[in-house]
Amino acid sequence: MGHLDGKIxxxxxxxxxxxxxxxxxxxxxxxxxxxxARRLPRLExxxxxxxxxxxxxxxDVTDEESVAKLLDRLPLDWRDIDILVNNAGHDIGGRRxxxxxxxxxxxxxxxxxxxxxxxxxxxxxxxxxxxxxxxxVNIGSVAGIQAYKACAAYAxxxxxxxxxxxxxxxxxxxxxxxxxxxLPGMVETEFAATRFGxxxxxxEYYRDFGVCLMPEDxxxxxxxxxxxxxxxxxxxIVVVPTRRKPDSSIV
Numbered sequence: 001m002g003h004l005d006g007k008i009x010x011x012x013x014x015x016x017x018x019x020x021x022x023x024x025x026x027x028x029x030x031x032x033x034x035x036x037a038r039r040l041p042r043l044e045x046x047x048x049x050x051x052x053x054x055x056x057x058x059x060d061v062t063d064e065e066s067v068a069k070l071l072d073r074l075p076l077d078w079r080d081i082d083i084l085v086n087n088a089g090h091d092i093g094g095r096r097x098x099x100x101x102x103x104x105x106x107x108x109x110x111x112x113x114x115x116x117x118x119x120x121x122x123x124x125x126x127x128x129x130x131x132x133x134x135x136x137v138n139i140g141s142v143a144g145i146q147a148y149k150a151c152a153a154y155a156x157x158x159x160x161x162x163x164x165x166x167x168x169x170x171x172x173x174x175x176x177x178x179x180x181x182x183l184p185g186m187v188e189t190e191f192a193a194t195r196f197g198x199x200x201x202x203x204e205y206y207r208d209f210g211v212c213l214m215p216e217d218x219x220x221x222x223x224x225x226x227x228x229x230x231x232x233x234x235x236x237i238v239v240v241p242t243r244r245k246p247d248s249s250i251v
């Protein structure tokens with residue numbers, strides 16, 4: 001029996017990239033995975049591949065009602081969530097100076113990356129507190145612990161995730177609930193194409209960067225965090241590629 005056997009894990013943003021690979025990795029480790037995101041057809045395809053180890057649920061973390069009704073939309077025996085991986089996030093409109101975007105664009109980044117994460121966390125915490133057990137893993141970013149050019153809103157959102165993770169760990173440190181944060185550097189996913197609204201430009205962005213991490217690297221890190229003994233908490237794990245071109249951005 002593995003450490004994650006029988007655990008129920010909710011992974012947000014599971015339709016692609018880090019979220020999808022995390023869902024696959026946790027299912028391989030014995031967890032029962034709730035694959036959540038907005039793109040339901042992709043989730044259903046993923047859940048079908050994972051078989052009885054997964055279910056798909058449509059979830060928009062920016063929609064208060066969608067999050068509030070999440071547990072009610074799950075089968076009864078899937079509602080006591082043991083593991084939450086807060087992965088949903090974006091940087092749409094990013095990689096330009098702050099005055100070049102609109103307040104609405106930057107607010108949308110905060111709405112997804114921070115407020116959406118808080119909504120989902122609040123939804124699952126009551127059951128964790130009642131059972132005095134659970135593990136929340138927030139996917140942050142190296143942008144949450146250092147500043148860099150032309151991503152003010154995204155960096156602000158990830159600084160907020162970092163601060164929230166630190167504070168929650170203090171709040172629940174004397175309980176059976178663990179809080180961890182995984183902070184990746186550059187990971188090659190659909191993230192850049194979504195940021196720019198241009199698949200070709202997204203591919204060029206990663207190619208110009210140099211060596212990138214892959215989603216599997218972050219998924220392994222999440223699994224490592226979750227498989228520690230009960231008296232060990234990995235507070236933060238920073239994951240970066242081995243090298244990058246001079247003056248390349250970090251995310």
